[in-house]
Amino acid sequence: xxxxxxxxxxxxxxxxxxxxxxxxRLRHQRVDESLSxxxxxxxxxxxxxxxxxxxxxxxxxxxxxxxxxxxxxxLEGKGLVRREPHPEDxxxxxxxxxxxxxxxxxxxxxxxxxxxxxLAEGLTDEEWATLRDAAPVLEKLAHL
Amino acid sequence: xxxxxxxxxxxxxxxxxxxxxxxxRLRHQRVDESLSxxxxxxxxxxxxxxxxxxxxxxxxxxxxxxxxxxxxxxLEGKGLVRREPHPEDxxxxxxxxxxxxxxxxxxxxxxxxxxxxxLAEGLTDEEWATLRDAAPVLEKLAHL
DNA sequence: TATTGTTATACTCTATAACTATA
DNA sequence: TATAGTTATAGAGTATAACAATA
Numbered sequence: 439x440x441x442x443x444x445x446x447x448x449x450x451x452x453x454x455x456x457x458x459x460x461x462x463r464l465r466h467q468r469v470d471e472s473l474s475x476x477x478x479x480x481x482x483x484x485x486x487x488x489x490x491x492x493x494x495x496x497x498x499x500x501x502x503x504x505x506x507x508x509x510x511x512x513l514e515g516k517g518l519v520r521r522e523p524h525p526e527d528x529x530x531x532x533x534x535x536x537x538x539x540x541x542x543x544x545x546x547x548x549x550x551x552x553x554x555x556x557l558a559e560g561l562t563d564e565e566w567a568t569l570r571d572a573a574p575v576l577e578k579l580a581h582l
Numbered sequence: 583x584x585x586x587x588x589x590x591x592x593x594x595x596x597x598x599x600x601x602x603x604x605x606x607r608l609r610h611q612r613v614d615e616s617l618s619x620x621x622x623x624x625x626x627x628x629x630x631x632x633x634x635x636x637x638x639x640x641x642x643x644x645x646x647x648x649x650x651x652x653x654x655x656x657l658e659g660k661g662l663v664r665r666e667p668h669p670e671d672x673x674x675x676x677x678x679x680x681x682x683x684x685x686x687x688x689x690x691x692x693x694x695x696x697x698x699x700x701l702a703e704g705l706t707d708e709e710w711a712t713l714r715d716a717a718p719v720l721e722k723l724a725h726l
Numbered sequence: 727t728a729t730t731g732t733t734a735t736a737c738t739c740t741a742t743a744a745c746t747a748t749a
Numbered sequence: 750t751a752t753a754g755t756t757a758t759a760g761a762g763t764a765t766a767a768c769a770a771t772a
Contacts, residue, residue: 462740
């Protein structure tokens with residue numbers, strides 16, 4: 439990135455506002471009622487990475503360690519996550535998803551499909567394509 | 583929008599996760615320490631629309647009326663917003679921004695510029711262009 | 727002495743329910 | 750009777766500070 443144009447500034451202002459509004463919608467229109475967005479996000483991370491320590495998860499989700507302790511405890515209580523001692527460092531803990539979590543994610547994907555189908559009617563093909571391109575960039579921005 | 587491909591589903595999953603993480607970052611890396619993201623968003627809306635009733639603001643921000651009452655009260659307490667009786671319907675209230683709010687938004691824009699300049703180093707020109715295209719679509723999605 | 731994770735506590739933001747005033 | 754806004758109260762989610770165990 440070389441230089442910030444006026445357009446860039448206006449875009450980020452709009453981006454900021456849109457992200458906050460969307461996050462509020464997502465917080466309420468959950469595909470799974472019993473799981474918070476962050477809990478869902480942690481499961482997604484575990485599905486991609488296999489396993490991780492609470493500290494790693496906290497850094498990835500941009501949450502403080504105590505918050506991640508709480509989230510992992512919640513997920514463990516619901517049988518979606520397993521906590522095991524780290525093989526080499528006994529201070530650390532290894533968190534991984536259970537088979538039940540995989541089943542739940544599959545079901546969640548199905549529900550999300552329905553929710554999407556409704557929203558889809560309001561966007562054009564081109565707009566969807568734009569979002570598809572933007573998703574990885576937003577991911578990158580989220581943990582830059 | 584005609585049909586949902588596998589790519590679309592994967593993109594939305596990633597989009598959801600990225601939006602939630604970004605919203606947490608934005609909640610903390612505020613350009614103005616004393617204002618919440620929603621309060622900033624309300625000021626932005628007022629700057630664009632001129633004035634609005636609490637009910638209109640609540641719908642636009644996807645927040646319940648009592649929450650908007652609180653937000654407007656906060657902004658009024660800080661001298662950033664004016665509450666005036668509606669000329670025709672005495673149940674309603676007209677909210678508009680003060681001159682102080684305009685000055686604050688200008689200063690905020692300057693700080694955001696600095697913050698952006700740091701993030702900008704991590705993105706390519708092409709990635710910025712993608713975000714610039716996506717911003718209006720996200721806005722649309724936020725209040726679809 | 728530094729680091730990982732946890733416990734205890736408090737704060738911020740938003741929601742729901744009940745109330746007031748006006749239409 | 751319905752609607753706009755408010756007040757009172759509660760809940761979800763996250764943070765900071767203090768602590769325990771291990772490196």
